Amino acid sequence: MNDKLRKIVAEALDVAESRVDATTGVETEPKWDSLRHMNIIFAIEDGFGVRFNDDEIPLLTSIGAIEKALDSRR
Amino acid sequence: MEGQVKIRFIRNFTLEPIEMWLSRELRSSGMSVDCEFGGFASAANEIQEIAREKEEGVVTLTVLALGLEMTASDFGHASWAAEAACQRHLMLVRAAIAGSNAPLVINTVLPPLFSPTGTAVVPGAKSQASLVEELNTELRSLAGMHPGRVVLVDWGGFARELGEQGTYDYRFWHTSGAPFATAFLSRYAGAIAGVVRALTGQVRKCLILDCDNTLWGGVVGEDGLQGIELSADSLPGAYFQEFQRSILDLHARGVAIVLCSKNNESDVFDVLDNHPGCLIRREHLSAWRVGWNDKARSIAEIAVELNIGRDALVFVDDSPQECELVRSTLPEVLVIKTPDRHAEFAGFLERKNLFDSLVVTSEDLVRTSSYRQNRERNELSSALGDIAEYKKLLGTYLRVRLAAEVDTPRVLQLIQRTNQFNLTTRRHDQATVKRMIADPDALLICAELGDKFGDLGVIAVAIVMRMGDEAAIDSMLMSCRALGRDAEVAFACAVFSTISDLWHSTRVSAEYIASGKNAQAAGFWERVGLVRQQQGGASANVTFYSNENLAALARNNMPSHVIYMDQTNER
Numbered sequence: 001m002n003d004k005l006r007k008i009v010a011e012a013l014d015v016a017e018s019r020v021d022a023t024t025g026v027e028t029e030p031k032w033d034s035l036r037h038m039n040i041i042f043a044i045e046d047g048f049g050v051r052f053n054d055d056e057i058p059l060l061t062s063i064g065a066i067e068k069a070l071d072s073r074r
Numbered sequence: 075m076e077g078q079v080k081i082r083f084i085r086n087f088t089l090e091p092i093e094m095w096l097s098r099e100l101r102s103s104g105m106s107v108d109c110e111f112g113g114f115a116s117a118a119n120e121i122q123e124i125a126r127e128k129e130e131g132v133v134t135l136t137v138l139a140l141g142l143e144m145t146a147s148d149f150g151h152a153s154w155a156a157e158a159a160c161q162r163h164l165m166l167v168r169a170a171i172a173g174s175n176a177p178l179v180i181n182t183v184l185p186p187l188f189s190p191t192g193t194a195v196v197p198g199a200k201s202q203a204s205l206v207e208e209l210n211t212e213l214r215s216l217a218g219m220h221p222g223r224v225v226l227v228d229w230g231g232f233a234r235e236l237g238e239q240g241t242y243d244y245r246f247w248h249t250s251g252a253p254f255a256t257a258f259l260s261r262y263a264g265a266i267a268g269v270v271r272a273l274t275g276q277v278r279k280c281l282i283l284d285c286d287n288t289l290w291g292g293v294v295g296e297d298g299l300q301g302i303e304l305s306a307d308s309l310p311g312a313y314f315q316e317f318q319r320s321i322l323d324l325h326a327r328g329v330a331i332v333l334c335s336k337n338n339e340s341d342v343f344d345v346l347d348n349h350p351g352c353l354i355r356r357e358h359l360s361a362w363r364v365g366w367n368d369k370a371r372s373i374a375e376i377a378v379e380l381n382i383g384r385d386a387l388v389f390v391d392d393s394p395q396e397c398e399l400v401r402s403t404l405p406e407v408l409v410i411k412t413p414d415r416h417a418e419f420a421g422f423l424e425r426k427n428l429f430d431s432l433v434v435t436s437e438d439l440v441r442t443s444s445y446r447q448n449r450e451r452n453e454l455s456s457a458l459g460d461i462a463e464y465k466k467l468l469g470t471y472l473r474v475r476l477a478a479e480v481d482t483p484r485v486l487q488l489i490q491r492t493n494q495f496n497l498t499t500r501r502h503d504q505a506t507v508k509r510m511i512a513d514p515d516a517l518l519i520c521a522e523l524g525d526k527f528g529d530l531g532v533i534a535v536a537i538v539m540r541m542g543d544e545a546a547i548d549s550m551l552m553s554c555r556a557l558g559r560d561a562e563v564a565f566a567c568a569v570f571s572t573i574s575d576l577w578h579s580t581r582v583s584a585e586y587i588a589s590g591k592n593a594q595a596a597g598f599w600e601r602v603g604l605v606r607q608q609q610g611g612a613s614a615n616v617t618f619y620s621n622e623n624l625a626a627l628a629r630n631n632m633p634s635h636v637i638y639m640d641q642t643n644e645r
Contacts (some may be wrong), residue, residue, distance in 0.1 A: 011094060011097075012094060034250065035088070035090050035091075035250075038088070038090070038091055038246055038250055038252060039090065039091050039094060042091050042094070042256045042259075043094060045256065046256055046260075054244075054245040057245060
């Protein structure tokens with residue numbers, strides 16, 4: 001997975017970078033709660049210079065979904 | 075302890091993402107942050123709790139983050155009880171200020187973006203906007219009544235700067251109770267970080283500027299005085315002139331302004347002295363290095379010349395290469411590259427909250443001229459050659475008195491800012507300082523220093539505690555601008571003499587606590603006649619004492635060229 005994304009998500013979740021990989025998501029990461037979800041969205045928007053729509057935000061609950069959303073904006 | 079800060083938020087909306095921005099801001103100052111967020115709806119209870127907590131030293135800073143947005147679901151609509159909401163808000167803030175003596179950050183609040191009556195004015199009724207405006211006026215004056223302790227962060231200012239897009243983020247407002255956008259949170263975090271740095275003595279004190287394409291457009295050595303861009307009625311000249319105005323604001327609040335440029339000195343001073351559009355003049359400079367030397371070396375020299383720690387320097391240059399060189403050679407210096415686009419020069423320094431202090435004292439306003447006086451002193455010294463003769467000629471005087479209530483802001487500022495000549499680096503807070511002023515078993519002594527070149531105002535503080543026949547020196551510190559004229563020795567003697575006069579103590583004890591920044595003070599107590607207490611093993615904390623007659627100790631060590639003006643009996 002994208003290294004920059006790993007860094008940003010790890011910082012937003014406040015976990016070690018090694019704990020974040022392509023399979024990380026709400027289901028697998030106990031620290032990924034609704035507050036951290038907002039952190040993650042804010043941090044990715046800030047870091048990648050993108051803006052997610054309000055209807056897609058609730059669906060971006062895994063690294064896979066986030067990568068797809070970022071790809072669609074390239 | 076300076077490395078770890080704890081910030082407690084008492085808030086009425088979701089604010090947690092701010093921790094990321096605060097961490098980033100404070101990491102660059104070598105601090106890690108631990109945020110504690112109070113309950114969502116329990117702000118009022120937590121404010122009541124402030125008074126009961128005895129958490130001194132645990133929490134570095136309490137931030138009261140209260141907005142009107144989340145207090146009512148009809149905020150800004152016709153049914154919103156604006157007057158009651160504003161009154162309740164003011165009551166909470168008043169209670170928080172009254173409940174504790176610890177540093178507190180409050181904020182102005184934002185009015186609704188739209189009026190529920192549109193452009194129409196309702197006769198006889200106050201608009202929501204004007205009620206909020208009145209509340210903000212009250213909040214400003216509350217902060218003004220507690221200078222140095224209650225800091226007002228201006229949300230309204232952020233909102234003006236960022237606009238609706240940068241201030242609000244409606245995507246998380248209803249779902250998560252989080253009204254603010256990341257741009258807003260990031261500015262808010264920057265302001266809070268500025269307060270933390272001011273409280274922990276990590277204040278930047280000196281701005282070092284490149285010249286070509288930083289202070290003016292173009293290269294003076296090639297384009298000449300007429301060719302550079304620095305005129306108000308043309309672009310990009312007007313951008314550079316505006317930038318110079320921001321620099322003069324910093325100068326006016328006590329930041330030392332220094333030039334570091336690869337140029338012929340005469341070319342640079344031709345601009346400063348003769349260009350009609352150049353606002354920065356020779357007299358604004360505390361020092362300069364204009365020549366062809368390596369900039370990292372020049373900056374290291376400037377730190378020595380001004381007696382300022384490298385970690386208090388900010389360097390601004392347009393060249394990525396120069397920035398990288400300084401960054402890699404002197405990692406303590408904060409290096410900032412100028413914006414790529416000239417239009418972004420506007421406000422680019424202001425946005426960074428680099429030089430924030432909690433209060434501006436009269437000493438701040440003369441500080442920069444004192445750096446200049448130091449330079450003139452050095453010039454006299456090298457012209458004379460004879461050190462003893464030079465010292466006599468200076469006519470240095472030290473005016474020493476017991477601190478009174480009116481001295482609190484300046485005393486507190488010295489306690490918070492002074493790093494190098496600070497024997498114990500105890501950062502007492504305002505409540506403690508006020509208590510000591512009133513305590514008969516404590517002496518809070520302050521000193522003013524001056525000579526034929528100028529008066530520096532209050533530059534030194536000592537705190538002494540009485541324990542029976544022993545006087546224990548809790549703190550002794552002096553602004554770096556005053557050092558190098560034996561003023562610190564004279565001040566110690568004045569302190570001994572004051573202890574002897576007022577308390578007749580038979581023994582004095584003092585400490586040196588290494589802080590990583592005060593190595594130059596390590597041998598100080600022995601220099602003024604105290605004896606090192608034997609203790610086992612190496613320790614950063616060393617105790618000194620003297621059983622000698624204190625009046626004699628003071629007399630014997632007082633430098634002969636310093637005129638000691640004792641005003642400790644005048645209170």
